Amino acid sequence: MKRKITLKQIAKELDVSVSTVSKALSNSKEISEDTTQKIQAFAKLYNYKPNNIALSLKNRKTKTIGILIPEIVHHFFSTVIRGIERVANRRGYNVIVGLSNESFTKEIINMEMLANGSIDGFILSISKETLLKQDYHHFNATINQGMPIVMFDRVVDEVDCDKVIVDDFNGAVKAVKKLIGNGCKHIALITTLDYVSVGKLRTQGYLEALQSNGIEADSNLILKIDDSLDVENNLDVLEAEIAQFFKSNPNIHGVFAVNELYAVSAMKVARKLGLKIPDDVQVIGFTDGVLSKHATPSLTTVSQHGQKIGEQSANLLIDRLEAEDTQPEQYFTNNEQKRDFIKLVIETEIIERESTK
Amino acid sequence: MKRKITLKQIAKELDVSVSTVSKALSNSKEISEDTTQKIQAFAKLYNYKPNNIALSLKNRKTKTIGILIPEIVHHFFSTVIRGIERVANRRGYNVIVGLSNESFTKEIINMEMLANGSIDGFILSISKETLLKQDYHHFNATINQGMPIVMFDRVVDEVDCDKVIVDDFNGAVKAVKKLIGNGCKHIALITTLDYVSVGKLRTQGYLEALQSNGIEADSNLILKIDDSLDVENNLDVLEAEIAQFFKSNPNIHGVFAVNELYAVSAMKVARKLGLKIPDDVQVIGFTDGVLSKHATPSLTTVSQHGQKIGEQSANLLIDRLEAEDTQPEQYFTNNEQKRDFIKLVIETEIIERESTK
DNA sequence: TTGTAAGCGTTATCAC
DNA sequence: GTGATAACGCTTACAA
Numbered sequence: 001m002k003r004k005i006t007l008k009q010i011a012k013e014l015d016v017s018v019s020t021v022s023k024a025l026s027n028s029k030e031i032s033e034d035t036t037q038k039i040q041a042f043a044k045l046y047n048y049k050p051n052n053i054a055l056s057l058k059n060r061k062t063k064t065i066g067i068l069i070p071e072i073v074h075h076f077f078s079t080v081i082r083g084i085e086r087v088a089n090r091r092g093y094n095v096i097v098g099l100s101n102e103s104f105t106k107e108i109i110n111m112e113m114l115a116n117g118s119i120d121g122f123i124l125s126i127s128k129e130t131l132l133k134q135d136y137h138h139f140n141a142t143i144n145q146g147m148p149i150v151m152f153d154r155v156v157d158e159v160d161c162d163k164v165i166v167d168d169f170n171g172a173v174k175a176v177k178k179l180i181g182n183g184c185k186h187i188a189l190i191t192t193l194d195y196v197s198v199g200k201l202r203t204q205g206y207l208e209a210l211q212s213n214g215i216e217a218d219s220n221l222i223l224k225i226d227d228s229l230d231v232e233n234n235l236d237v238l239e240a241e242i243a244q245f246f247k248s249n250p251n252i253h254g255v256f257a258v259n260e261l262y263a264v265s266a267m268k269v270a271r272k273l274g275l276k277i278p279d280d281v282q283v284i285g286f287t288d289g290v291l292s293k294h295a296t297p298s299l300t301t302v303s304q305h306g307q308k309i310g311e312q313s314a315n316l317l318i319d320r321l322e323a324e325d326t327q328p329e330q331y332f333t334n335n336e337q338k339r340d341f342i343k344l345v346i347e348t349e350i351i352e353r354e355s356t357k
Numbered sequence: 358m359k360r361k362i363t364l365k366q367i368a369k370e371l372d373v374s375v376s377t378v379s380k381a382l383s384n385s386k387e388i389s390e391d392t393t394q395k396i397q398a399f400a401k402l403y404n405y406k407p408n409n410i411a412l413s414l415k416n417r418k419t420k421t422i423g424i425l426i427p428e429i430v431h432h433f434f435s436t437v438i439r440g441i442e443r444v445a446n447r448r449g450y451n452v453i454v455g456l457s458n459e460s461f462t463k464e465i466i467n468m469e470m471l472a473n474g475s476i477d478g479f480i481l482s483i484s485k486e487t488l489l490k491q492d493y494h495h496f497n498a499t500i501n502q503g504m505p506i507v508m509f510d511r512v513v514d515e516v517d518c519d520k521v522i523v524d525d526f527n528g529a530v531k532a533v534k535k536l537i538g539n540g541c542k543h544i545a546l547i548t549t550l551d552y553v554s555v556g557k558l559r560t561q562g563y564l565e566a567l568q569s570n571g572i573e574a575d576s577n578l579i580l581k582i583d584d585s586l587d588v589e590n591n592l593d594v595l596e597a598e599i600a601q602f603f604k605s606n607p608n609i610h611g612v613f614a615v616n617e618l619y620a621v622s623a624m625k626v627a628r629k630l631g632l633k634i635p636d637d638v639q640v641i642g643f644t645d646g647v648l649s650k651h652a653t654p655s656l657t658t659v660s661q662h663g664q665k666i667g668e669q670s671a672n673l674l675i676d677r678l679e680a681e682d683t684q685p686e687q688y689f690t691n692n693e694q695k696r697d698f699i700k701l702v703i704e705t706e707i708i709e710r711e712s713t714k
Numbered sequence: 715t716t717g718t719a720a721g722c723g724t725t726a727t728c729a730c
Numbered sequence: 731g732t733g734a735t736a737a738c739g740c741t742t743a744c745a746a
Contacts, residue, residue, distance in 0.1 A: 003502065004473070004474075004502055004503075007724070007725095008723075016733085017736090018724085019732080019733060020731085020733070021546045031731065032732090035731080042542070044728085047498075049469065049472075049473045049724095050723080051722090053413045053419065053475065053723080053724095054414055054474070054722075054723035055724060055725085055726045056410045056738090057410045057411055057723080057737095057738045057740095058723080058725060058738050059724090059725090060738065062410065064475075072439050072442070073435045073436050073439055078429045079430050081429050081454070082429050082430055082456065085456050091722090094453055094470060094475065095453065096421070096453040096457075097438070097454045098442075098451070099442050101441065110446075114451070116361070116406045117361075117409040117739085118409045118410065118451065141404075145359070146360050190366075203735080218700070235650070268653060290432075290647060290648055291647055291648070291651055293592070294618075294621050295651065295653070296653050307505060321729090362718090363739060363740085365740095365742095373717085374718075375739090375741095376716080376719095376742075377717070378715065379740070380741090385739065387715075388715070389715060392716085408738090409739070410739080411739035411741095412741085413722090414722045414723070414724095414738090414739080414740080415721080415741060416722085416723050416740095416741090440745080474723085489718095565740080715746105716731080716746085717744100717745080719742100719744085720743090721740100721742095722739105722740090724738090725736100725737090725738100726735100726737090727735085727743095728733100728736100729732105729733085730732085730733080
């Protein structure tokens with residue numbers, strides 16, 4: 001068990017100085033053919049690789065990106081990570097993952113843990129608790145320390161940074177318009193409480209689609225689920241709630257749900273109540289995950305393109321990091337002027353399956 | 358935008374030496390009450406946090422764990438990550454994630470990238486291509502450099518390290534025995550090609566269960582899917598293959614599938630062929646993921662306890678890392694003697710749902 | 715009680 | 731063409 005070899009050891013072994021070794025290995029032409037050869041051969045033999053930590057300290061950059069997300073066991077988020085990892089890797093970066101577990105405190109702890117030199121910048125999606133509290137000081141503090149942040153999906157106006165979002169509003173509009181086009185008269189919405197920004201936007205899209213088609217929104221047709229009660233592990237509660245909803249609204253022709261789980265549950269409940277899908281009720285969900293594809297009937301969804309979101313976020317962040325290199329101290333012509341932040345909107349796409357006509 | 362403050366800056370500001378600051382902040386009683394107070398107050402004011410990279414370099418340990426897995430968009434793997442992250446965090450470690458994407462080369466590149474000082478140890482699951490090639494030199498090389506590895510799920514005898522595995526064999530036995538107990542006569546197996554060790558073990562469990570019940574295995578009842586053809590995105594092919602299988606074996610009473618996707622697909626196909634589940638055919642899958650829970654009918658599965666696997670792996674790794682601290686150079690009484698490696702077997706559990714009686 | 719200096723592994727600058 | 735030195739930020743023996 002021999003520890004990794006260092007420049008110092010090579011130098012000693014070959015009886016040259018450390019700097020000679022360093023230069024030889026970087027093919028500096030200050031060093032003679034001969035010694036360069038000798039040193040490179042030796043280095044290869046002992047499989048020398050420069051120590052990343054030392055490089056990080058020297059260069060004051062780690063070449064790693066911190067990802068901070070609420071939850072990893074979630075198709076959408078893991079898809080985003082895959083996208084980030086892909087471009088990060090291609091561009092020579094590593095990826096370090098922190099999970100907030102939807103908790104404000106854990107989000108802060110994780111950020112502080114990573115912000116102390118371990119990473120060059122963040123890509124993150126805000127936890128539910130943070131959204132509820134509306135306390136974003138830790139993001140701004142991090143940015144003020146010179147560490148760039150890219151937010152995706154769950155973003156917030158109060159923080160000035162690059163953002164990548166899904167076009168939640170128009171995605172919802174498209175979905176509901178499709179239901180209308182398919183002849184649905186009474187269209188229900190199954191959504192979350194409003195503090196989750198994406199839920200809110202999708203709800204607004206639903207309303208917009210109705211209005212622009214001259215349909216009056218009926219608040220009885222809107223079911224808001226309080227998902228703080230961890231429906232993931234409490235399916236019965238969720239299904240009971242939806243069943244109740246269906247019973248008090250026997251005239252539902254179409255359902256638009258703001259996530260996959262709600263949509264699939266709605267289908268399940270509807271079928272238990274003897275309704276045929278898509279003949280009696282048509283269903284569209286948001287988020288294109290495994291469930292949608294494999295449900296029976298398979299679910300028509302609004303796809304979020306998670307991987308693309310990840311890729312774009314990573315590109316945005318790395319672009320900014322590498323731009324800093326070129327113009328290290330960006331100057332402002334006056335203190336009103338800010339660096340422009342980019343807000344990328346990823347278009348959604350409806351993937352048609354069996355749950356709609 | 359003020360960069361993070363350093364000891365040096367604090368020292369300068371307060372007109373003391375760097376070491377005084379360092380000591381004061383670590384509450385060394387070498388330093389007087391007075392200066393300690395003053396320094397700590399100042400540090401707090403400027404929100405001083407020691408630079409992780411500098412600490413890593415000094416201590417020659419990074420307090421971060423490298424995870425290397427084939428794929429992240431997979432319920433099982435993301436569950437494992439969650440488990441790892443949980444205990445890592447609790448024990449003061451960070452987690453850096455690399456994806457091999459089932460590729461041998463990417464596995465190696467990723468390992469080299471991380472092994473150069475970025476992490477203290479690996480937790481990994483071997484890529485399919487590596488298993489196929491049976492080339493494990495990179496794992497052994499890493500271990501020989503003094504970097505501990507914990508392997509989980511897809512492990513291999515050729516590498517000496519701690520391992521955490523699922524009891525695939527007995528899980529399969531249990532599942533098939535359950536089908537037999539439920540009165541199934543002709544029990545089919547849907548599995549992968551043999552090079553994936555877990556698939557192989559589950560297949561062996563299937564055979565064992567049949568044999569111990571005096572049932573002769575019928576090779577016609579075994580369907581091996583070549584999943585190198587990316588069935589995830591090629592559902593039609595998969596379903597066609599399964600349909601063909603059902604048609605040539607009209608007497609199937611029970612199906613044991615080595616993963617969730619195969620099981621759910623089997624149910625889908627069976628129902629299309631007019632078979633009732635669980636009345637005509639009973640189905641059990643391996644891997645307890647989202648699909649199982651939400652399929653119609655919901656799927657009885659052998660649960661792998663991914664999170665527990667992650668937690669145990671992390672504990673194993675960190676235990677070993679911290680043991681190294683105590684006895685830095687472990688000596689061998691003779692060179693035959695090796696440090697004992699632990700192989701933890703996580704028991705499976707059958708989760709009964711609607712697809713079995 | 716405080717400060718100096720060495721060292722973790724590297725690279726860049728400057729001197730020989 | 732080669733080597734000594736400083737620096738990245740920190741800790742710690744040792745000196746004052």
